[in-house]
Amino acid sequence: MTATNLEVVPADRRSNWLSLLEVSVREVFEIMVGSNLHAVPPDQTLPRLEFTAMVGLAGRICGVLTLCTTAHSAALMASKMLGIEPQEADPQTWDAIGEVCNMIAGNFKNKLPGGSEPCLLSVPTVISGGDYNFHSLSDGDRLQTILAFDGVPIVVSLELHT
Amino acid sequence: MTKIRTMIIDDSSVMRKIVERSLRQAGIDLTEVVEAGNGAEALNALKSNTVDLILCDINMPVMNGLEFVTQLQSVDSAKGVPVVMITTEASESHVVQALSAGARGYIRKPFTPDQVKEHVIPVLDAKK
Numbered sequence: 001m002t003a004t005n006l007e008v009v010p011a012d013r014r015s016n017w018l019s020l021l022e023v024s025v026r027e028v029f030e031i032m033v034g035s036n037l038h039a040v041p042p043d044q045t046l047p048r049l050e051f052t053a054m055v056g057l058a059g060r061i062c063g064v065l066t067l068c069t070t071a072h073s074a075a076l077m078a079s080k081m082l083g084i085e086p087q088e089a090d091p092q093t094w095d096a097i098g099e100v101c102n103m104i105a106g107n108f109k110n111k112l113p114g115g116s117e118p119c120l121l122s123v124p125t126v127i128s129g130g131d132y133n134f135h136s137l138s139d140g141d142r143l144q145t146i147l148a149f150d151g152v153p154i155v156v157s158l159e160l161h162t
Numbered sequence: 163m164t165k166i167r168t169m170i171i172d173d174s175s176v177m178r179k180i181v182e183r184s185l186r187q188a189g190i191d192l193t194e195v196v197e198a199g200n201g202a203e204a205l206n207a208l209k210s211n212t213v214d215l216i217l218c219d220i221n222m223p224v225m226n227g228l229e230f231v232t233q234l235q236s237v238d239s240a241k242g243v244p245v246v247m248i249t250t251e252a253s254e255s256h257v258v259q260a261l262s263a264g265a266r267g268y269i270r271k272p273f274t275p276d277q278v279k280e281h282v283i284p285v286l287d288a289k290k
Binding site: 027028031032078081082083092095096098099102103105106107110118119120121122123 | 173174175176177179180183221222223249250251252253255270271272273274
């Protein structure tokens, strides 16, 4: 997936949303995956991100939250969540990354003052294969955080509609 | 701890396994776990299964958790079976809707085994 052509533009009035998004991601990984995420050096080149999970938000906040990572990293998420070996977890990879994305979206909206009221989440959608471009029709801000899960970057983005 | 039969309803099979593991980590002695991927599957499964506790997600395809809890009231074999919602949908309106429909508890994802224990044990104790 290529996402680098889009500029990250958090508006002033949402200046703390990016940090809330990062906290939301970290909490989900700590609690549900059993892993602490680490900062990624700003000059690190992103690997081929072959798995993208998406969850839509509709209501007071409208937008799409995406989680992109490598196939290896997605399988590792599933294996850690289930407590099984990564090769055994392969059939559960789509399910796991979708559910992680869903929990990040829910955790984020629940951290916003009054933000989850009313705001509904869609059922997660997962795309595999890295050779595509993601075009959001959102006309608002784009928040993005990149953190390392077991040394591999995961990219979490929130495209907001005004 | 009494042995219990439980039903776990979630469209994610990974999450169903995590909920089951969390219940066991909470010290709950599960003799049987019935899994369902949405509310409609769960209602169908309850025709041939008796359970002591139901843990239910809200945001699911086909039939969501709130509709399931509402329809559960008309299932004779499930009367009095406590339902604990376990979901990312944690807005006040969802909590009120779920409790009004008959749910006895509400756990927000992401959750720890301790949080599962904290919410489920009182519900099981109240059922005795």
